[in-house]
Amino acid sequence: MAKREPALTPDSSKLQALFKLVYMLNPNMELDEAIDLVVKKGVKVLPAERCAVVFFDDRGKLQEKKYNLKGGKNVDICHSIILKTIKRRKPILVMNALEDREFKKHDSVQKLGLKSILTVPIELEGEFMGVIYVDNRALAGGFSNTDTYYLMALSNLLLPYLKRARRGRSLDLQKDGFLDSNPTDCRFGKMIGRSKIMAELFRFAESVKDSRCPILITGEEGTGKSTFARSIYDASGIYKKGFFVVDAEELEPDTMKGYLFGERGFMKKASGGTVYIKEVTLLPLDAQRSLLKVIERDPDQPGDFDVRIIVSASKDIWKEAAERRFKKALLSRLSVVHIHIPPLRDRRGDIPLLAANFLISFCEKHGKKLRGFTEGAMEKMRLYDWPGNVRELEERVERACLSAKPGDYVTSSDLGFESTVVDRFKTLEEFEREYIITILKSVGHNKSLAADVLGISRRTLYYKLKKYGIT
Structure with a gap:
């Protein structure tokens, strides 16, 4: 019935x-x-x-x-x-x-x-x-x-x-002003963004660019940690004798200490410059001890390794330290100046600006003229969670630039979204996630108070924080 x-x-x-x-x-x-x-x-x-x-x-x-x-x-x-x-x-x-x-x-x-x-x-x-x-x-x-x-x-x-x-609506490179220099865009070196959180990061980076303290940059893979490190070097007026990159993922743990800190090692060659260590959590403990000694040296006294240190980590470096895979003393020195780059899903307002800049760059690189992005393409980019973050956005835009018809707009198909299975109810979880973040901010990130406001137990709140990756 x-x-x-x-x-x-x-x-x-x-x-x-x-x-x-x-x-x-x-x-x-x-x-x-x-x-x-x-x-x-x-x-x-x-x-x-x-x-x-x-x-x-x-x-x-x-x-x-x-x-x-x-x-x-x-x-x-x-x-x-x-x-x-x-x-x-x-x-x-x-x-x-x-x-x-x-x-x-x-x-x-x-x-x-x-x-x-x-x-x-x-x-x-x-x-x-x-x-x-x-x-x-x-x-x-x-x-x-x-x-x-x-x-x-x-x-x-x-x-x-x-x-x-x-x-949303379509994005037109010409009509929306992306082909003109826009002084209102938030920029720090090659990093760009209009979101409040990125503007705050850029202001902080500007204030510490000439600090002699080591700098720790954290964030998920693909968020732009290496670009941020390079931007700090370019903006800085100290240790300008080269930007030297060490990727810990590419080095053998057994030989890493000698390679970096040996008599003719990497640090010695980089003297007077800036050394950027990618994925610092992968350094073995003996190399971590040597890095700590470099950081604790007196910068006004001549020494073997006169370098500025910038490091990055995709893993939770505090968890690594808690589980004794990373030296707490080293983390204490590295985290004095800490920059955390949020994932792209937490700053979706930056997607149009990033996508437009990537498209302009790739059009120049490949000698192609495109008008912008269709409404459908903009919608897919805004709703997608970007597990690969800015790097994935950049890669998709380059592929789209190559596949799109000259003189036309980039479509969602050009971006490769037609083959992506999107759960139509995922926006409900997105809604709940954003609502929890809003309440947390409104109570100064007091989790007990947030749980009370939301009418849920603290245990349930912590479960949801973990589920949605809210820190």
Whole structure:
């Protein structure tokens, strides 16, 4: 027997609001403008005190637009309810959260004094797009099943705008200004990025470029550690007699100490220059002891090895030290100046800039003219998790440059995404991951407080942090 829908009571105010919104919403509106209109004209007919719309913007960043519909300044919301909506992908209607068996234990419910809460997921053909949240502190049983369906109708009105934001748009090298020098782009040597985290890294690198301290650069494979090391050398005014690279992966452990620190070894030849050791965690313990001696020398006294040291590590160097595969004393000296490059999936806003710069470079290299990237290509690049990070993006763009038709746009097929199996529900996990990161930042990375805000146990939070690779 088919499941019957609950009986709905007609409400002329809600119908009128829907008619007006359908009339007022313009297909050319920006997403923020559409959300403002839906909230102020549509949600306002509900007995709601506050409203929030949680969604991904066109750069893949999780956003919250919060409103106090009664004109007050308090826009605090219950994050634990939103997280549960993300997990369940179903509306949640709470008549009195202060007395509800499931929700009354949440600190945010008690702190905010919440009674009525209603949330609905925003979905399109099985793809999770966001959440609409409303609450009321004064009124118990303020929302009904009718309000649930009404809020779902409002969420449907936002779908075209959210879909457009998720899809993004094409990238045109000429029209979008990538062929002109853009002084607003964040740059440090050959490293580029517009994201806040990269801008902060570049400012820090600028401040330590002439430091005599060793520099430790960490990050997953392909994030650009070698490029960052070279950029520091190029920007620096010290130890300029050459940039010498040692790749520990290519050396035999038994001969590494002699090769690096012997009488005619690598360090001696590099005197006066900068030595960059890739994958420093692979150095055997005897070579680590020798490196520590080089670092601890008095730079004002003449010695055998007068070099500046920059090292990188893809492995968790702190874990290596904890498990006694890496000397703690050496790590202590190396980590005085530490630069961690985040994976590309954590700075998706940099993808258009990186992709455009790679495409320009490869067009020059291969003598080819291309216009940019299609909407489909931009969408695939933004949603893909990039396990190989910037290096993988660079490789895909070069292959795309070779396969794309001259004078045309690069397509998702040119980038090799057609053969890539993409789980359409992966964006739900992405949504939960970004939401947890947002909450962590809002509480100063206090994990106990974050667990309370999210309404989950600390054990569950640590599981999710490990699952999503959140540090």
